[in-house]
Amino acid sequence: MIRWALWILGGILLGGIVHLATVLAMPRAASQDAYSRLAGLTPVNSIVTLPAPTAQHSVLPFMDPAFATAVCRYDLSAGTIKLNAPVSEAYTSVTFYTRDSVAYYAINDRAAGRRAIELDLMTAEQHAQVPEEQDVTAADRLIIDSPTTTGLIVLRALAPEPGLMPMAQRALAAAQCKSEPIE
Amino acid sequence: MRLLVGTFFTFALAAIVGLGTTWLTLTRGVAFGSLTIGAWTAWPKSGSQDIDPYAHAGIARAGELPIGIGDGVAFYARGDQAGHGFDGRCTFSISGATPAARFWTVTLYDANGRLVANTLDRHGFTSQEVVRETDGRFTIAVAPQARPGNWLPTGGIERFVLVWRLYDTPIGVAATTIGEGPMPAVTRKGCS
Numbered sequence: 001m002i003r004w005a006l007w008i009l010g011g012i013l014l015g016g017i018v019h020l021a022t023v024l025a026m027p028r029a030a031s032q033d034a035y036s037r038l039a040g041l042t043p044v045n046s047i048v049t050l051p052a053p054t055a056q057h058s059v060l061p062f063m064d065p066a067f068a069t070a071v072c073r074y075d076l077s078a079g080t081i082k083l084n085a086p087v088s089e090a091y092t093s094v095t096f097y098t099r100d101s102v103a104y105y106a107i108n109d110r111a112a113g114r115r116a117i118e119l120d121l122m123t124a125e126q127h128a129q130v131p132e133e134q135d136v137t138a139a140d141r142l143i144i145d146s147p148t149t150t151g152l153i154v155l156r157a158l159a160p161e162p163g164l165m166p167m168a169q170r171a172l173a174a175a176q177c178k179s180e181p182i183e
Numbered sequence: 184m185r186l187l188v189g190t191f192f193t194f195a196l197a198a199i200v201g202l203g204t205t206w207l208t209l210t211r212g213v214a215f216g217s218l219t220i221g222a223w224t225a226w227p228k229s230g231s232q233d234i235d236p237y238a239h240a241g242i243a244r245a246g247e248l249p250i251g252i253g254d255g256v257a258f259y260a261r262g263d264q265a266g267h268g269f270d271g272r273c274t275f276s277i278s279g280a281t282p283a284a285r286f287w288t289v290t291l292y293d294a295n296g297r298l299v300a301n302t303l304d305r306h307g308f309t310s311q312e313v314v315r316e317t318d319g320r321f322t323i324a325v326a327p328q329a330r331p332g333n334w335l336p337t338g339g340i341e342r343f344v345l346v347w348r349l350y351d352t353p354i355g356v357a358a359t360t361i362g363e364g365p366m367p368a369v370t371r372k373g374c375s
Contacts, residue, residue, distance in 0.1 A: 007189045011196025018201025023208070026240035033243040053298055055306075061247050061296025064348060065306045066288045091286050091350055095251035101242050103230045106251025108351050110285070147232075154248060158286055158350070160311035 027100040034060055034101050035073070035152060042073045045081065045179040047155070049172055052165070066160070068168035072153040072177035074121065076146060079181040081121040083153060088171035091158040092117065098148040105144050112142075119144055121153070126182065153177060205240075214238035218354075222369040223258035223347060227354075230256070245296065255284070255350035261342075263369040269344065271299075271327055271337035273374035277345075278322040279367040284352035286310050291325065291335055292344045299343065301336035308333060323367075327375065345369075 027033070037059060042048040049070045053063040063069065074081050085094055087109035094117050095106040107117060120143045122130075127145055155175055157168035215235045216228045229238045230252040242249055250257045262268040263275060281287055290307035293299055298306045308323060314333050315321045324330035327339040337343055347366070 003185075003189070007193050008196065011193040012200055014193065014197030015200025015204070018197055019204045022201065022205040023236050023240045026205075026209070027243040030240075030243035030246075032246045034246050034248045037246050055298045055300035058297055061245055062292060062346060063296075064288055064290060064346075065298060066290075066309045093251070093254040093350070095248070095254055097248055100239070101248060102232055102234055102239065103249055103251035104232050106230070106253030108254055110351060111253065152248070156254070158288075158309070160286065160309050 070155040070172040085117040085175040088157040097152040220366040222260045222264040225258040258347040271340040274326040274372040284349035286350045299338040
């Protein structure tokens with residue numbers, strides 16, 4: 001009797017370990033995460049406008065249909081990324097995600113305070129190599145450190161009314177995401 | 184022999200308990216640090232690097248991209264504040280005001296995060312589209328059949344989810360305190 005109780009206790013404890021291990025491994029093991037879903041649709045280091053979600057098809061779940069969405073799937077191994085996103089008339093935001101879907105940085109048009117959101121994206125190592133005086137003189141240059149070499153930049157422009165969707169899409173179509181080789 | 188049976192039993196039990204609890208937590212959407220106002224719950228930390236492992240696993244499994252904390256915050260509702268689950272064959276009313284935000288949108292999804300087909304091609308409202316009363320408050324009827332005013336069609340599906348997204352808002356940014364923003368009240372009006 002006691003022996004079986006011990007076996008059961010052991011099984012539950014071991015089950016707890018299995019539970020924690022699978023939860024922690026999930027972001028790396030998931031084959032249908034956002035990056036994998038977008039990998040087939042988007043070339044690397046360029047901006048692609050995603051089709052608006054409909055009842056029949058949505059690239060990602062829980063997309064906001066009031067927004068035009070564009071993605072730059074980046075790879076920093078060849079160089080840093082220069083992002084330029086003109087802001088639309090209503091509301092524009094840029095969100096940076098790691099390879100495993102963690103939103104590590106987000107900025108909107110008002111926080112950027114200009115007519116375009118301009119950013120440099122690099123890894124921590126690349127950032128360390130940026131000459132210091134360049135870092136200081138270009139004070140208006142916003143540098144973002146990416147925790148992973150690959151990831152996603154998602155640009156969202158709001159269409160407050162359905163009729164304004166072309167305006168939001170035009171704003172995103174003018175955005176640029178360029179890889180700049182390191183000298 | 185007894186040892187062998189016991190070991191086998193323990194491993195089998197571990198697999199059932201471990202994988203079962205993982206499956207349950209990921210499909211039910213367990214996450215910590217939630218912010219609940221009435222029927223609405225948000226997980227502001229899911230939009231930052233402080234995302235907890237459960238929310239992270241759930242997002243990776245679903246293929247979602249959470250809204251970044253510098254962008255806004257998303258509130259989810261799966262039922263009214265009295266605890267009735269959202270059923271597309273029933274009528275629900277959303278009314279009141281919203282916390283301070285530059286823009287907001289409300290969207291109706293099925294349980295898997297897809298939009299629901301309807302004749303109007305309406306899947307939600309934005310803060311500019313919604314028809315308001317003179318005092319700025321509004322009422323949205325979430326119903327299978329057409330309603331006057333703000334009608335959000337359910338398409339008659341069995342279960343739906345409402346997502347209220349606030350853009351450029353102080354809510355959720357100050358992670359320590361809830362700004363106790365008023366969120367719209369959600370009540371069930373009846374079922375057809």
